Amino acid sequence: MTSGEHTRAVHTPDPPRLEQTPLGLPVHRSAAFRFSSAQEYADVLSGAQKGYSYSRVDNPTTDAFAQAVAALEGVGVDGDVVAQPFASGMAAISTVLMALTHAGAHVVVPREVYGGTYGLLTTVLDRFGVTTSFVDMTDLDEVRAAIRPETTVLYAETLANPTMTVADLPGLSAISRQAGLTFVVDSTFASPAVCRPLEHGADVVVHSATKYIGGHSDSTGGVAVGSPELMARVRHDRIDLGGMLAPDEAFLLHRGLATLPLRVARHCASALVVAAAMEEHPGVLRVDHPGLPSHRDHDLARKLFDEGRYGAIVTITPPGGRAAGLALCDRLQLIAVATSLAGTHSQVSHVATTTHRQLDDAALAAAGIDLAAVRISVGLEDPEDLVADLEQALDGL
Ligand SMILES: *Cc1c(COP(=O)(O)O)cnc(C)c1O
Numbered sequence: 269m270t271s272g273e274h275t276r277a278v279h280t281p282d283p284p285r286l287e288q289t290p291l292g293l294p295v296h297r298s299a300a301f302r303f304s305s306a307q308e309y310a311d312v313l314s315g316a317q318k319g320y321s322y323s324r325v326d327n328p329t330t331d332a333f334a335q336a337v338a339a340l341e342g343v344g345v346d347g348d349v350v351a352q353p354f355a356s357g358m359a360a361i362s363t364v365l366m367a368l369t370h371a372g373a374h375v376v377v378p379r380e381v382y383g384g385t386y387g388l389l390t391t392v393l394d395r396f397g398v399t400t401s402f403v404d405m406t407d408l409d410e411v412r413a414a415i416r417p418e419t420t421v422l423y424a425e426t427l428a429n430p431t432m433t434v435a436d437l438p439g440l441s442a443i444s445r446q447a448g449l450t451f452v453v454d455s456t457f458a459s460p461a462v463c464r465p466l467e468h469g470a471d472v473v474v475h476s477a478t479k480y481i482g483g484h485s486d487s488t489g490g491v492a493v494g495s496p497e498l499m500a501r502v503r504h505d506r507i508d509l510g511g512m513l514a515p516d517e518a519f520l521l522h523r524g525l526a527t528l529p530l531r532v533a534r535h536c537a538s539a540l541v542v543a544a545a546m547e548e549h550p551g552v553l554r555v556d557h558p559g560l561p562s563h564r565d566h567d568l569a570r571k572l573f574d575e576g577r578y579g580a581i582v583t584i585t586p587p588g589g590r591a592a593g594l595a596l597c598d599r600l601q602l603i604a605v606a607t608s609l610a611g612t613h614s615q616v617s618h619v620a621t622t623t624h625r626q627l628d629d630a631a632l633a634a635a636g637i638d639l640a641a642v643r644i645s646v647g648l649e650d651p652e653d654l655v656a657d658l659e660q661a662l663d664g665l
Contacts, residue, residue: 295516295519296323324507329518330512330518333489338493350499352502354489355512356478356488358476365452368452373419374401374416375401376449377389422452426458427457430556431583431637432557432579437465444469452473459480459481461480461532462573462578471495472502480535539580552584556585580610582644583644589638589639590620592640593621597617603657614647
C-alpha cells in the first residue's frame with residue numbers, strides 16, 4: 269500500500285526495539301502509547317495486563333525515577349517498598365494527605381510545618397472538612413493528647429525548618445501505631461543520604477525532589493514512598509488529581525540520585541564547618557544545626573542519622589532583629605539571596621520575611637524563631653570561602 273507525503277511524514281518507522289539495556293536513562297516523552305490490539309488497550313487500562321497507556325497515569329521514565337528513590341529509602345525495611353512520582357513536593361504531599369483523609373477526618377501536624385503544607389491544610393483541605401491540630405512534635409504527650417477518634421494521619425518532618433528540630437521518629441511511630449494512624453514523614457531536608465524514616469517506623473515518606481534529590485536547582489518534582497498497599501491508594505488519587513511528574517524532569521531527578529550520597533556527604537561536612545565557625549563568632553547570638561553538640565536534638569540526630577551527616581541547613585541569628593537579618597543577607601557576596609535550598613550554590617533566606625512570613629512576631633517567638641534569623645543552605649563551594657563570606661558580612665553589621 270503506497271501512501272502520500274503527509275502520511276509518510278507522520279507514520280515514520282517505529283524506533284528500534286532495544287536488545288541491550290541503556291546505561292543512561294531513556295526519556296520517554298510520549299504522552300500516549302500504542303497497543304497491538306484493542307483488547308490489549310482494554311487490558312492495560314483495567315490493570316489485567318501490565319503496561320503503559322497515558323503518561324499522566326504512568327510513564328517508564330518517571331517510574332524509573334520513583335523506583336530509584338524507593339531503593340534508597342527502602343533499606344532495612346521488611347516487605348516491599350515502592351514509590352509514586354509527582355510534579356512537585358506539594359503535589360506529593362497534597363495527594364498523600366487526600367488519599368489518607370476524608371470529610372470529617374483529622375490530622376496532627378508539627379506547628380513549624382513547611383509553609384506550603386500549612387497552607388494546604390488551613391486553606392484547602394479545611395474546605396473539604398479535614399481539620400488539623402498543630403502541635404509541638406517534640407512533646408510526645410502533646411502529640412498523644414491531640415489524637416482524636418477521627419484522626420487518620422500523624423505527620424512529621426525529619427528536620428524542621430528553620431530550627432532544625434529532629435523528629436523522634438521511633439517515638440512518633442509508636443504513638444501512630446497504637447492509635448491506628450498512618451505516619452507520614454516529609455524527609456526533604458534530610459534526603460535518604462542522611463536518614464531513611466521507613467526504617468524508623470514511618471509508613472509513608474514524602475520528598476520535594478526539587479531539593480537534595482535533584483540537587484542542582486534545575487528541576488521540580490516530588491515523590492512518595494511506602495508499602496505497595498499504601499502506594500496503590502496514593503497512585504489512584506494521583507491519577508485523578510493529575511500531579512504527575514514530567515519525563516524530562518524525571519530524567520534530571522534520576523540523574524541527581526547518582527550523586528546524591530556524594531553531594532549530601534559534602535553538603536553536610538561543609539555545613540558542620542560553617543556551623544562551628546559561626547558558633548565561635550562573637551557577632552552571632554545563636555546557631556541552629558543538629559551537628560553541633562549544643563543543639564537540643566544532637567543526640568537524637570546521632571541516633572537516627574548516618575554518621576557525620578546532619579543535613580546542610582544552618583540557621584544563624586545575629587543580634588538586631590529584622591533589620592539585622594535582612595542586612596546580613598544583603599552583605600553576603602558569595603552566598604546568594606535565593607528561594608529554595610539544597611542546590612550546588614549556597615543560598616540564604618531571611619526567615620521572618622520569607623519562609624515564615626505567615627507567622628506574626630508573637631507566633632515566631634512561640635516557635636522559637638528570632639526576627640533576625642537567617643537560614644543558610646550550604647552548597648558545594650569550599651567551606652572556607654563560605655565562612656569568609658559570612659565573617660565579612662557579620663563584621664560589617
Ligand atoms: C520545598 C519543600 C516542599 C515543597 O516542595 P515543592 O517541590 O516546592 O512543591 C515540601 N516540604 C519541604 C520541607 C520543602 O522544603
